Every structure is written in structure tokens, then in C-alpha cells.
Amino acid sequence: MPRAVIAAAHAWALPSLKSLGKGEKAFCGWDEDAITMAVEAGRDCLRGAPQGVQSIVGLNFASTSAPYADLQNGAIVGAALRLPESRGSADFAGSLRAGVSGLSQALLDSTPGDRLVVAAERRSGKPGSTQEMLYGSGAAALLVGQGEDVIARFLGRETVTVPFVDHFRQSGEKFDYFWEERWIRDEGVSKLVPRAVVALLKRLEVPIERVAHLGFAGGPSGSDKLIAKALTVAPEKLLPDLQAQVGDTGAAHPLLQLAAALERAQPGEVIVIACFGQGCEVVAFEMLRAAPSIAQRGLTASLARRIEESAYLKLLSFDGAIDLEWGMRAETDNKTALTQFYRIADQILGFVGGKCASCGTVQFPRFPSCVNCGANDSQTPFPLSGEPAKVATYTADWLQYSPSPPLYMGLVQFDIGARLLMEMVDIGPGGIEVGTPLTMCFRIKERDRQRHYDRYFWKAVPA
């Protein structure tokens, strides 16, 4: 959404927001959150994983906006990514540093195996606030491990931890509260961040001249330039702050910047990523070889996949800031039978159907008997999330309740033969037709507005 749209909506009361009305911010659909974005980032990352997911021994999930306070968010992310059940799993939260903390914890773990690190934020700013203008939503994932496939070598980490309360959000609250920006910048960022970076480079015996890519997140916009100046790093070595296209994605931001660095760095160059938050946590890498051009979308291509939205009320509604009258159909009780959910969790979260050993038909859902030939217990698990598909039938439903009407739905025909009724999203101005190519994405299927256990499943998007 162009920030000018938001500023214009508030101009009657808050004309000063116009000064922030540049560029655009990424915001979540009603059916996206830190979990769904983490899954999408993780899927993109693992498209380039040489050993697939079987080598993964741990998943670190980081967010300050994760949907669940008690229920490991990473357990859902990992199930959607079909990671081995024997994996370790930890959620990192509580500070914008959480993304870098999750990454460095994985990097510092010297036990064998690969680890996936995902940071995701669905950030909300109070309507009319600076945060509403500047915050964005997004996720980034990195695969950490040893061996010949490593593209960047971890050099080290440094931390400074102090009780500097630049902003906070008490548990259960929706919005952040900030102290004065000048104090944060001059007394916090400008003093604490260079201290950590200098200490790290000194310990690593890396001269500052070798730093080719410097990223900074967690502070007021523009403070990356102050840090570069303090460290005598040329401004052109700063990684993009992504304000023009995304906004500040909180704990995910340093990982987005690292992804940007990995897409551009040349062998031998040093990358430094610093994140502010109750001090500073900074990590450094040396690029070993250029990232292979593989199936990954990465940061650049993800930014190119955009749907421009100019209805500010839609942003408010998706964020729950306004409650529209959706009528009686929105009253449906979406209580989930958690017993049933667990029995078929691989089907629902992992989108794992079945393939019949008798007739070869790939199918979803995976019932005890085959949909085509009726054979009993003949199916082996068959994941569908990566399979190409096309529209077989569709309609745009204006009667049924959807937080983003109309509800597009229809039969999705996978090239491999499976077929099921699915919701179709992110249709865009081009619309869809029978035969339109589709890919799968992980989304919230329904929200339980009474108990707040949301159902996740997969939806189809035009490829």
C-alpha cells in the first residue's frame, strides 16, 4: 500500500504524517500472520536445500508478533514445512533482537546437522501513528549448516545487553509505546551499536575496510547512516533499509537484510548485520562463493511479486482495527476439534495426500480407501504443496462470508492427478479462468473468533 494513501486518510487530523508518505509498505492479508509468512519464507529457502529437509535437526522461529503466546509457533511452521519430527524447535521472541538471536544460536550450535532459522513479523501500528506508516510485514529464512554447500561462513557474534527501553509492548497489548526518537538515536543506537560492531571486528581481527555490506535494523529510520559514519563505513556499503517497498519488519528485518546481502555479495567480502534492541546483537559473515542461481525466489523476486492495494479501510479491516458488519454468515462457530486435527495434522499442515499403490492415483484427503479404485490401506503419503496445478472449476462467491470478498473457490486439478476443492487467493486484476496455472500457499483457513485457535491450511494462488 502506498504510504501516501494512509497519510491522506489521516490528513484531516494528522497532516504531519504527509512527511512520511513516501514509498509503500507491505501488509498482511486477513489470512496471513507470522506463522504463514514463516512457512512461505521457509519453503522458498528450502527450494535450494541440497539435502532436502531430512538433514534438518532444528528450527528456530523468531517473531515479536507470533499468534500464540503458549503454543510453540515453530511447531506449526515446522509441520507445514514437513521437517523431521526428531528436530529441535525453539521460538525466539521478546525483542526486535529475536531474529538475530535465533540465527546466532543456530550458528553457534556446533553439533552436526542443518538448522533452519525463520523470522517473521506481522506488525501493527496504531492508526494515525508513525509506526503505522513505517512498519511492514514480512519474513526471511536461512539454512545454517556445515559442508561444501555453505555460501557464507559465520565469523562471529557480539552482544551488548542493557535496559534501554526505547519502546515496549506489554503482554496482551496490541501496539508499541515509544520514547522520543532523538534520545533513541543519540543515546541508544549511536553509542551501543558501534560499540558492539567494533568489539566484534576487533576480536575477529577484521579491519573495518573489509566490511563490504553493513545492515542495521531495530532503530529509527535513518540511523543506519549515522552508524556507518561512526564506523567510517562508506554509505554505499549500507544494505537497503527496505523502507521504500516493505517497511520495518522488526525481528525479521535483519534477516531480510542478510538475504539481500547474500544475493549481492562477492566471494571474500565481509557482511555485518547489527540489530538494536536492549543493546545490540551483531553477526559477521564472510562470503565464500556467490549464491547459486536456483529455484529460490529470494528477496528481490519476492518484492517483485506485489499486489498494489489502495483501500486503506481494507488494511484496517485485515488488521482488526475496524469491525465491519459482515452479517449472519460470519457468526459460524469455527471451533476446531483438536483431536481430529492431530489425527490428520500431516494432511492439513503438510498438505500430504496419498498415492495408491494399487492404481497409482494421487489424492487428497487421504482416506482409508482409495478414491479411484477403492483399495484399502493402499496409500503412501504424497506431499502436494510443491506440485503444479490448474483451475478446473471456479466461482467468485459474493454470498458466503469472507473477510476479503468475493471468496474465490473451485476445484484445483494438480498435474500429478490429485484434485480437491480449494480457496483461491491473491487473484489480482487479471482474474482466473479454467486452466489458469496455480501454486500453493500456506494460509489461515478460518479464524475462531471465540477461542482464537485459527485453522491453517493451504490455498491456491495464480502462478
Added chain:
Amino acid sequence: MASGIKDKVAIIGMGCTRFGERWDTGPEQLLTEAFTEALADAGIERKQIGAAWYGSAMERSVGNSAIPLSTALRLEGIPVSRVENMCATGTEALRGAAYAVAAGAVDIALAMGAEKLKDTGYGGLPTLGKGNYADLWMPYGSAPAGFAQLAAGYRTKYKVSKEDLKRAIGRVSWKSHQNGVKNPKAHLRKAVDMETILKAPMIAEPLGVFDCCGVSDGAACAIVTTPDIARALGKKGLVTIKAIQLSASAGREWGTDQWDGSYVQNTRNAAKAAYHEAGIRNPREELSAMEVHDCFSITELVTMEDLGVSDDGQAWKDVLDGVFDADGKIPCQIDGGLKCFGHPIGASGLRMVYEHYLQLQGRAGPRQLEDPQLGLSHNLGGVPYNGVCAISIVGQEGR
């Protein structure tokens, strides 16, 4: 193959309430209204009813046991069953009663279907959800969204333009509105011009408001017995049941690539079995009238092909040519159909048979067709790719 029940069961009395927004009428009154008409029509006493089947589909409208029926009609001390099979519920009630008579288990049985949709608070069918298996993955579309997908499949397969198909389905509704005007028991009794139909607000693309049937309250019932008992009761010119058949989805249409979205397999299955049971070889030539499940206009259009009265890919032309108009080759929805009656789920199947019953006896007033012999009724429950279909055929005895 089984010999079936052709001419083993006669209908000796039927009743049907006025369908509509019966704000001042409770389910017990609807049930009584239909039953009173049927008893008088049959010329029997309540105590002669040996068993009853009650069809009602919505937990939240009339109730989910036999008790609402047995209490409303004071059917004391006899077997009363409740049956439910989505939109095929009314025909299921008739099937239960007819089978009991054909089996010799009872002499006279009652089949009743009723629904108080206007007690649910919804325009259209209520939204349901129990958090079970399907709820975890299946998108909740509305009923029109389920059937609207037939339009995408049909026009793709037969290369019909969006505009031509929209005009054809509009013509389906136009025709039913023309018929409904003549029926005092219909909910909607107003002719609607094509332009209004085509320009109506979109419900589920390409279905506009006038492509959707009404939502109403109603009840209909049938009293059935053997032809011998009917004759002993003094009945002449008997209307007998020729066939009742049912087909339910097992997942193939929406779980494999073997369905192209342009037809309803359950209708084809049930029609084939029903024609066999009734001894019908050429439905286009032999059927006198049809009451089909026009929940949405596109449904009626593809049903013409599924029933074999139109060739595949030709129904849209037959519709535009007036083949199914009141004065066409095979009148369809001569009573106004679901389009004008609305669709109180449990009642619809029996309401359709009621129209044939009147027509076969020459009692249909201004809607009366000339010398009808066989009438087909068709219900579809669920959605085209995952549902149930019930077909019943009634006609003159010996036909």
C-alpha cells in the same frame, strides 16, 4: 437386477402447503396443513396410517428426530422414522414409505417432508460448521458457489461464451417465473423480464439473484398403499410409483481428474437406474413433464443433459428454443419449480411429486397439461461434485 417397485405402490392422497415466508406459521401447523389435505384427498382416517417417514434436513429448523412429526400429527403407537439426506430428503421419505408398502410391512404409509427455513434467520441456506475432518481443509462456499462452478466447466467443455450461457440460464429462470404466476401455492408469483434477470446483482459468478431459487417454509406429504388396497378404498385412475432411485458421491468427481465439471454424475447414475426400473427407453419422448432441482438455473440446464432429454452440449440451445416451456416438448417446472416455490429442504421432493399427482389426475387447474402419462422428479443434495441425487417417477397405473 432387482425387479423394482414399478406399479407396486399407489399414491392415494397428497397434501402440500402454500410455500413462502410463513412468518405466522410454525412447523407443527405446516405439518398439519399438508397432512389434513392429504387425509381428505385419500378419504381415510388418521388411524389407518400404519407407519410414517419424516424428512427434514436442518437441525435448526424443525428438529432431528421423528418426534416433531409424531407429535404434530398425533401419530400414536406406530413406527415413525426421520430421514435426512440433504436436498434429497423429501424423496427419501417417500422412498421409505413406498418400500414399506411394497414389502408388505404396512398397508398404508405416510411420507412427509417439511422445513422451516425462515426460522434460521438466513437469506439462503444457513452456514454450518462442526470442526470436523472436512472443516479443516474444505473451503466453506455458499450453496450457489457450489453449483456456479458447473457454469465454468460447462462453457469450457462446450465452448459456449459467457454471454450465451448467461442468457440461457436466465431463460431457465424466466420460464419458471412464467409458470409460477399460475400457482396459488408458490412463494414467488411474479413474471420477471429477461433484462431484470440478466442485470441482477451477482451472488456467485455467473449466478445472479434471479439464477437462485427462493428460500421458504413449506411441507408436503403423500399417503401410499398398494394398488389393491387403493381400489378397495374406491380409488380409480390410480397414480402409481414407477421408480425411486438414489445415487451418492464417493469422492471420484472432486477427488480425481475424471470429472470435467459440466454435468452431475449422480443424476446420470440415478436416472439410468430409474429409467430401468420404470421401463423407460427414450425419456425425451416418453416423459410428460419434469420437476427438477432448479436450486440454481445452471443446475436445471445441465440436468436436462444428465436426464438424457437433451444431448450433451445442447441443453443451452434447447432451453433457448423453449423445449422446456409450458407449451414446449417436455414442460419442466410447470408448477414454478424451486425457483418460485423456494426450497424448504425436506419438503421439495414431495412438492414435486404433488404437482405430477395433480397433473396426472387432471387437477392442475390453469397449469393443466394435456393427457400427461409420466412425471419425473429430481432432487440434488450437496454440490454437483459431492452430493446425492434422488429421482422418482410417477404415472398412470399400467403405463
